[in-house]
Amino acid sequence: MKTQLAFPDRDWLDTFEVRPAAARGLSQQVLRTDASGMPLEWIDYREAVRLHCLDQVAYAFGTPLYTLHGGTNAKSGLQTTIAISSMLATLGSSGNPGTLSADYVPPLNNETLFRRDACLCMYCGNRCPPAQLSRDHVRPFCQGGRDVWNNVVAACRRCNNSKASRTPEQAGMQLLAVPFTPTYAEYIYLKGRRVLADQMEYLLAHFPRRSRLHARLQRFMQ
Template sequence: MLHLDQQVLRTDVTGMPIEWIGYQDAVRLIVLGQVSYALGRVLYHLHGGVNALTGQRTVIPVNAIVATQGSHPDAHRFYGRYTPPLSNRALFRRDENICLYCGNQFHHSELSRDHVKPLAQDGVDTWSNVVTACKRCNNHKGSRTPEEAGMQLLAIPFAPTHAEYVYLQGRRILADQMEFLLAHFPRHSVLRRRLARSLAEGRNNLDPIQ
């Protein structure tokens, strides 16, 4: 039995991932005739009122993926040099809640955003200059570079693409949703390799921090 907060992946009519929505928003789009097609497993069957002519009760199936009419007005942003907004939530999920200095995994409350090149040394607050760090490692590093602090950076930070960012925003992502998103990931993406491995292991419910 799925939780009622299981998210639905919304795309535009071309299949470009846009956002995650709740079942209420998905039903509204269906009722308004704004859904062009649906993909993936049926998550819910919502029961409506009784048709006065047929006496039958309305049943609305809600699929894991719904494509809405038209193309996204900002679709051009999702290609080329588009960079998603940076947030700690997405950053920690990009790095799997792992401190990229000590290599241990932590609860998000024990993590912090570290600037590889410190702001005090004219570093910038961008995806390619920030990593997940436990508070202990971040405090030890201070306003120094990893080299100055004698610390090794375990992975190279990177900016996710739009599709990867949509993934990082998700919760309890289902396998069919993940397969759909994976098709939009760059071929040599770090996240692509990670998630392809998860799918190969047969996991039916995927979370960015698992």
């Protein structure tokens, strides 16, 4: 999902001194939206500064994250300063595929699948590190199941091996929650790292009114 932007000097950012606004280091992601406010993607501070320098930022909002101090402006005599907030809206056409097709399906991968299921085994309910989880197909391939969001859940390896090539009913196992396909805004949340409170609140406003992801987060993350 990362947008590649051409810039004449790839080392231009080295001339800036970067000061995080809090003890987050430089890894805190920025939520990029289009000018209408539709969520697009996560970007790092370098990409955010590049967008500012290319005059592609319509407006910025949210928690202050970084302040970059550059050289002195020859005309004004003032030091160049760029402030980066937790969210910024950019100019141009929307890159949100969720607005282009009602049938948009986000790419399926284990990282976002496990986050959708709150890193819980959907059979025994144990919370596990991602390395101890596996992707289970509710209806197995040998019975016509497919590798799609609506047919996969996070499962610990013990439960996955116990279920084997059977449906939950055939194995006498019960699913804790029904699998579902996330919307684009939900998928952006699932892709985020260390999502800040204001970023989460903003994304929640773009979740469906009866978001199953929101309900699941409230149920399993308490």
